[in-house]
Amino acid sequence: MCVPAVRPYPMPAAAALPRSRAPWSIDPARAALLIQDMQNHFVGAFPAGRSPVVELVGNVTALREGAGRLGIPVVFGAEPAGQPPGQRGLLGDLWGPGIGDEPDAAAIVAPLTPRPGEHLLTHVRPNAFLRSHLGRLLRSEGRDQLIVCGVYAHLGVLLTAADALMNDIQPFVVADAVADVSTEEHALALRWAARSGVVCTTGGLLEALLPSREPESA
Template identity: 80%
Template structure:
């Protein structure tokens, strides 16, 4: 069926966030940043000059800049173009053929074009851990915390955060650095994520990274 038409909606603010069950403190020496599926194909379905995309791109850019400054690994996922039916699997029944043959559609959006030293992983399922070496990459870098941002909140972001939790990697979902098909689905994803991840704002996470993590309870500022 492909992606539905998507309208503009406001990014959630700090007051609207669900309370996270976990109270992990972010540590730049333990964290990696995952930018999930910020490709022309997906971001182009959103209203690119309005909320939530304006804030989405600005906030991911800020997270990436600080991650780079602090030596935090930056990892992008990207759905491959021209997936054969055997690789696409059941996703074809629900979402159609995917990106198709267009290399431009499969590319990361220009403001976030990956740089030397940043990793790009092929993402053949919404869960970035599935059929990829993300887990092995994190272990090789000595990272057991994962900051998750990108699209779509109730699909790839939520599934990836849940799988991180199942693999004893502490997930941090950045509420205003993800976007979704609607405000309702965005809010639903944050409620579910809060059961097994720290859900916080970009501002809070940037501040905590600059402070070096410490013993502060992120839930108080989320």
């Protein structure tokens, strides 16, 4: 994929998020977390140490830690390196050959390196359900809610969330744990996601997932 360099832009504030059409509430017993394409090849296009990548990595990390505490399955979606033209298909006409064979280009960024017990799912299309076993994995885990974060919001994140809906899996797109090539594309993706699922923030989702601490006894 010919990855464009991304100029800094601020993550959207909670007050600016579109209203979600779906009435669903997140349930840790039903949810899985999909971390989409957080690979060096893609994340490296964002300006290091600036918004939105600082918040992106921090918030995805927070979601991953929260999921681990609750036993929520964590799935990393990743594009493979060195795809031959026959596998790349029409995507090559739009975005080039994809991830090359450079060392570590396809690796998940270091702060999010997959751990034992987490799933690393290879997908050859931006939609993580297409030509992958994501749907089968979710069914085997008894999960019908999918928390989606990562990059790019208007492409892989949005297509995956839309296909979740088509498969009767409730999608939750985390607005400040996704990023895009520009603030305009980011906002566009959230508007579309709000029509077919729940758009939320990292803080709001974790507050709903993690039980409040019991007051300490005197």
